[in-house]
Amino acid sequence: QVQLVESGGGLVQAGGSLRLSCAASGRVLSDFIMGWYRQAPGKQRELVARIRSGGTTTYADSVKGRFTISRDNPKNTMYLQMNSLKPEDTAVYYCNTISPLTERPGQAWGQGTQVTVSS
DSSP: OOEEEEEOOEEEETTOOEEEEEEEESSOGGGSEEEEEEEOTTSOOEEEEEEOTTSOEEEOTTTTTTEEEEEETTTTEEEEEEOSOOGGGOEEEEEEEEOTTTOOBOSOOOOOEEEEEEO
8 A cells, every 4th residue: 555745835925936745655656647636725626737657747737837747766756846836826735646447546645735825
């Protein structure tokens, strides 16, 4: 069973940058489709970025061109580089596996990391 620990969030002004990390243990990340999710107050959880075992990536339209998902296989760690941040990016960010059969996230949610963007 995979364990996931998110870190790197914080408070930043609009236009600034943050780099989130997702450290995994118990399984090898490169064997899975992985994603970054976010949930803002009063809103549903949203998948913002995905990376497949072969390294291909996809992004939600709201973050495309600003966010970059990547993976460091020797460190078994996934990252989300967030540039040109906007107030609407404010949310708790989570990483998780994505089922290749259902496209739903796994049950092993971490604690998340808070990102707050001020105007």
